[in-house]
Amino acid sequence: MTTQTSRGLAVVTGASAGIGAVYADRLAKRGYDLLLVARNEERLHALADRLANETGRRIEPFKADLGRKEDLSRLEARLREDASITLLVNNAGIGSVASILTGEVEEMDAMIQLNITALTRLTYAAAPSFVARGSGTIINISSVVGIAAEALNGVYSASKSYVLSFGHSLQKDLADKGVRIQTVLPGATATEFWDVAGYAAQKTSSTTMSAADLVDAALIGLDQGERVTIPGLQDLGDWTRWEEGRRAISAQFGNAKPSSRYGLATANAA
Template sequence: MSTSPKGVAVVTGASAGIGAIYADRLARRGHDLILVARNQARLDDLATRITGATGRVVKPVAADLNNRADLKRIETILATDTRITMLVNNAGVGALEPLLQSDVDAMEAMIGLNVTALTRLAYAAAPAFVGRGGGAIINISSVVAIAPEVLNGVYGGTKAFVLALSQSLHKELVDKNVRIQAVLPGATATNFWNAAGGSHENLPSNIVMRSDDLVDAALAGFDQGELVTIPSLPDAGDWTAFEEARQTLMPNLSLNSVAARYRTADAA
């Protein structure tokens, strides 16, 4: 792989949908690519198309991130390839059915991909980026991270984890020249819905964003230095207010006395 002035971006879940669009956009921005997904044929086809359109060097790496050996292979690439400057943690699956109608084994597999694999890749990339003097980790979360009532609760829980991890990583790495961004898509026209047993075509058209628009907005948010990007949110002040309300809670979340409303008559 050649050396790009912008370095190499690793994109997981890259064979289709949001991941494939990230791959295209990052190549057009000057990144060489390592594309990770399970389907080798789709990866090869995407790599050929991107190289033909942009001239960038693209390496497809077939891997199932729920397979420990495959996951370890990608971790090793992130930790040892000094050309890598960006990780797009996009691989994930969703669920639409409520908990009482869901298969617990499928939920565990979803946690494995959405949480465990994403975390291990971030753990591989972050210290490597610090050692190299900088880098960026983009974690694809979801609006259900802050609205878990909307879809399956376990899915919402995995995406809330991604948001919380991103916020913590930002605090830890902000002074080490490592950028963190959490992207919170709403309903997006991708194969996510089919894979989860539904269809975005059954949703009101006014709430479904084109995947190209989503990625372009997310990258615009990255360029603007956002930690959290919600592509459809009209007023950035709404997120600021939400975050300020959270910060207001901070001083009182851990105190040595019980709040007055919880004191029993005997304790008074």
């Protein structure tokens, strides 16, 4: 049990298992009090009791289904109003391996609501308070399929591409206001995600990382000032070159005339 001064209240969504539960454990041990958000009340209370006993931190369970507007609104209000909150981990999410020909559109819509809408609304709720205080940290959990878009379900990949792009924009808007933004891109990680997504065999693959290693690496990346953290990427230079290429091509989009490859000038002259 610890008696160290609290580093503030960390909010972790999807906290009852997997990556979220490991974040809860590590942040409590780093001196944060916790607001743990998840749907599974039994698991949530068990985790909260264990961490409170082990760390001496104040751990509050917050039962919520972030796919439900009323539950999401309650958490948004807490983020706006509680000045003790210093860190938000947007981890809650669901995935799929189904193609557009086999997936159910209602399930895809629910995925968008959780992976995109909830994450966005919670970030919008937290950011103004952090800016007002001149400090705060937002960690958004994306995925490597946000780049490797063909790897899994298209809606899932697109939702994680959104999180990555959103993180770049948040950096632009908030970095000079004392708010730290980190976007984490896990690869395959050994959690119940794969059971829900419909491909449980991935949990035991030789290319699958443990949730503990993923979170520990991500937090070290945060300590080191990484804006985008990809724990499974062995050569950071690969990401640096990717980013340099993305930013370089972005400067080439602003042209009033289409490229000559479309032959419009020749066609118009004829």
